[in-house]
Amino acid sequence: MTDPDTGRPIVAELGRPETPEETWARKDTARRARREHQTAFNLVLALIASLGIVLFLVAVVVRPDQSIDRAVDYRPVAEQADVSGATLVVPTLPSGYTSNHADYQSGSARGVAVWTIGLLTPDSQYIGMHQGIDANDTWIADQLDQQPATGSRTIDGTEWTVYDRRDEGRDAGNNAYALVTTSGSDTVVLAGTADDRSFRTVATAVGKQLRD
Numbered sequence: 001m002t003d004p005d006t007g008r009p010i011v012a013e014l015g016r017p018e019t020p021e022e023t024w025a026r027k028d029t030a031r032r033a034r035r036e037h038q039t040a041f042n043l044v045l046a047l048i049a050s051l052g053i054v055l056f057l058v059a060v061v062v063r064p065d066q067s068i069d070r071a072v073d074y075r076p077v078a079e080q081a082d083v084s085g086a087t088l089v090v091p092t093l094p095s096g097y098t099s100n101h102a103d104y105q106s107g108s109a110r111g112v113a114v115w116t117i118g119l120l121t122p123d124s125q126y127i128g129m130h131q132g133i134d135a136n137d138t139w140i141a142d143q144l145d146q147q148p149a150t151g152s153r154t155i156d157g158t159e160w161t162v163y164d165r166r167d168e169g170r171d172a173g174n175n176a177y178a179l180v181t182t183s184g185s186d187t188v189v190l191a192g193t194a195d196d197r198s199f200r201t202v203a204t205a206v207g208k209q210l211r212d
Helices: 020-060 074-080 137-143 166-175 196-211
Strands: 098-105 113-120 126-133 151-155 158-164 177-183 186-192
Touching: 074 098, 126 137, 126 196, 137 186, 151 196, 158 166, 158 196, 166 177, 166 186, 177 196, 186 196
Parallel strands: none
Antiparallel strands: 098 113, 113 126, 126 186, 151 158, 158 177, 177 186
């Protein structure tokens, strides 16, 4: 229906034609509503796209075939290591002891060749064995976080220097307790979170090989 005087459409809600100001306000409101709807729609699309990218990366990123807790046989690693003028310590341990890491580095930051074995005890505690070949005092201090010795003990005929930081709790990390011994050109550091019995078991096996 149109107004006979103006020829303009009559708005039912108003009962008359819109004024120019009312027409502008109506169209402006419609434009703002469209923009807000479009913004919300674009945000949803962006979130969906981001989620898709994350899922894609999770699906395609190369992951190791084995977990960090994988079992490692350190014996063949020691046999294959290119070592000159030294024998790597390969302790024979009772059933229940496993290894999650074995590595030989011919030269560390201190110029010391290092043979490392990460050992897990039957109660899932950790003991790291670090054999430094022609090690110096600086290298030894580095292994022990520059901490002073707290005593000494003899285990199955081998004298060990003790570094006991168990009273520090988590602040001591994997060096809560450590034993150090030197035999010829070899210095062995045992450091970890295990109890005295497990340290004694590992130290006995290490000391036996050093003597042999």
